[in-house]
Amino acid sequence: MHKMTIQKYPDCLRLQVEQATKINITECYQCGKCTAGCPLNGDMDIMPNQILRMMQLELPNYENKILKSLSIWLCLNCDMCYSRCPQEIKLSEIMDFFRQKSLRENKVNPKAKDILKFNQSFLENIEKNGKMNEIGLTINYKLKTFNLIQDVRHAPSMFFKGKLRLFPHKVQNIKEIKRLFRKTISNEGGSK
Amino acid sequence: MKIGYYPGCSLESSSKEYSKSLLAVAEKCGIIPEEIKGWSCCGASAAHNLNHDLAIVLPARTLAIAEEQGFTEILVPCAACYRRLAAAQYEVTTNEETHKKVESYLELKFSGKIKILSVIEFLQKYISPVADQYIVNNLNQKIACYYGCLLARPKETSTLKRTEDPLEMESVLEKTGAKLINWAFKTECCGASLSVSSTAIVAKLSGKIIENAVASGAESIVVACPMCHMNLDMRRPEIKKQIKKDLDIPVLFITQVLGLSMGIPADKLGLNNHFVSTKKVISSIVKKEA
Numbered sequence: 001m002h003k004m005t006i007q008k009y010p011d012c013l014r015l016q017v018e019q020a021t022k023i024n025i026t027e028c029y030q031c032g033k034c035t036a037g038c039p040l041n042g043d044m045d046i047m048p049n050q051i052l053r054m055m056q057l058e059l060p061n062y063e064n065k066i067l068k069s070l071s072i073w074l075c076l077n078c079d080m081c082y083s084r085c086p087q088e089i090k091l092s093e094i095m096d097f098f099r100q101k102s103l104r105e106n107k108v109n110p111k112a113k114d115i116l117k118f119n120q121s122f123l124e125n126i127e128k129n130g131k132m133n134e135i136g137l138t139i140n141y142k143l144k145t146f147n148l149i150q151d152v153r154h155a156p157s158m159f160f161k162g163k164l165r166l167f168p169h170k171v172q173n174i175k176e177i178k179r180l181f182r183k184t185i186s187n188e189g190g191s192k
Numbered sequence: 193m194k195i196g197y198y199p200g201c202s203l204e205s206s207s208k209e210y211s212k213s214l215l216a217v218a219e220k221c222g223i224i225p226e227e228i229k230g231w232s233c234c235g236a237s238a239a240h241n242l243n244h245d246l247a248i249v250l251p252a253r254t255l256a257i258a259e260e261q262g263f264t265e266i267l268v269p270c271a272a273c274y275r276r277l278a279a280a281q282y283e284v285t286t287n288e289e290t291h292k293k294v295e296s297y298l299e300l301k302f303s304g305k306i307k308i309l310s311v312i313e314f315l316q317k318y319i320s321p322v323a324d325q326y327i328v329n330n331l332n333q334k335i336a337c338y339y340g341c342l343l344a345r346p347k348e349t350s351t352l353k354r355t356e357d358p359l360e361m362e363s364v365l366e367k368t369g370a371k372l373i374n375w376a377f378k379t380e381c382c383g384a385s386l387s388v389s390s391t392a393i394v395a396k397l398s399g400k401i402i403e404n405a406v407a408s409g410a411e412s413i414v415v416a417c418p419m420c421h422m423n424l425d426m427r428r429p430e431i432k433k434q435i436k437k438d439l440d441i442p443v444l445f446i447t448q449v450l451g452l453s454m455g456i457p458a459d460k461l462g463l464n465n466h467f468v469s470t471k472k473v474i475s476s477i478v479k480k481e482a
Contacts, residue, residue, distance in 0.1 A: 090346070161467075173230055180249050180297060
């Protein structure tokens with residue numbers, strides 16, 4: 001029979017999260033309200049309350065599972081879990097930490113590739129113009145994902161309703177925006 | 193009194209009608225918000241998903257330049273932008289270390305204490321007190337006020353008194369004569385930023401919201417967020433496929449409803465820019481008896 005051993009080690013995920021977010025993970029007592037209220041509990045591969053429990057156990061195997069999960073990318077940061085948590089554990093902030101770590105360690109769940117690529121296209125778009133431009137963002141995202149025909153049917157009506165701007169508005173001081181991107185990326189250990 | 197205006201990227205393109213109707217209503221009441229010069233994107237979901245520092249620094253930059261331009265309060269109608277700006281403000285004003293870090297990124301000094309007004313706060317503070325003298329129409333409509341997640345949560349940035357069943361939008365619309373219904377999905381999430389990358393999920397979440405509004409007797413849904421609007425309005429074909437029901441309930445911005453009640457013409461409120469027809473709402477207007 002498989003024997004479970006609790007391994008305590010100094011660099012466990014729980015401690016990393018606690019250091020980065022100042023949230024005390026051990027305060028979770030598994031009431032499950034986060035999962036009950038989560039709009040995406042039916043689509044997640046690990047439930048929000050399970051993620052907290054897995055961190056408390058401090059097992060490298062579980063920690064890897066969290067970082068490779070789809071759940072951390074599906075989280076919408078709608079904060080329903082946080083607003084109902086009796087211990088006020090801000091899971092949305094923990095999810096942000098996981099996403100960035102998962103990306104840095106090359107552990108992004110294959111099913112989350114489109115979500116990641118959309119976010120990356122979005123940031124590239126802002127870095128270039130300082131503001132989001134729907135057409136530029138969509139073209140970049142389509143090229144990254146090869147979802148070439150997706151949403152094409154919305155484009156003409158969006159255009160005729162005046163909802164698409166052909167030429168991006170650029171922020172005047174675009175050099176400053178680019179500098180902020182460079183500086184934060186080098187501080188964040190290259191995640192983008 | 194000088195109110196700074198931060199339209200955000202969506203209000204310059206996909207949700208132009210939100211900006212148009214907001215400014216029209218404000219103008220009617222004698223208020224002209226002044227656009228903050230040189231504002232940039234708040235970073236939206238993409239930044240906080242992928243780069244923690246950038247997610248604070250981008251909105252903080254706008255707070256800092258607004259302060260530099262002499263504004264004491266700024267109007268941020270987009271619920272997503274509001275959430276990012278308010279979150280950056282919370283970080284900067286409650287954590288001295290973060291404040292110093294952000295100032296060093298931006299290479300300037302700022303207090304970060306500028307008053308950020310969500311659209312609901314703006315309407316409560318500046319429009320509701322004077323609305324009586326401008327409202328000329330009654331809206332013969334049953335309306336479901338939909339707040340979405342960003343205006344209701346988290347508690348650090350939300351100004352709503354009741355997290356699960358807020359009533360602020362209802363109080364703003366009270367004088368329009370509309371019947372404001374009770375329903376269960378006021379603060380559920382529409383799927384927001386997954387609109388493009390996981391459309392099926394958005395269709396499912398937004399579908400539930402539309403179904404519940406209709407089942408509760410609503411004839412139209414009123415929103416205060418461009419992402420909620422896009423998901424409930426433009427995504428209707430995907431929603432119909434998901435819920436296997438052909439529901440044509442229109443989705444309006446709160447400022448468009450106020451505009452109609454103030455007698456502002458539908459085209460000036462951008463009511464013809466929607467995907468789901470808004471004709472039923474427009475034709476429900478009855479002139480108020482003097």
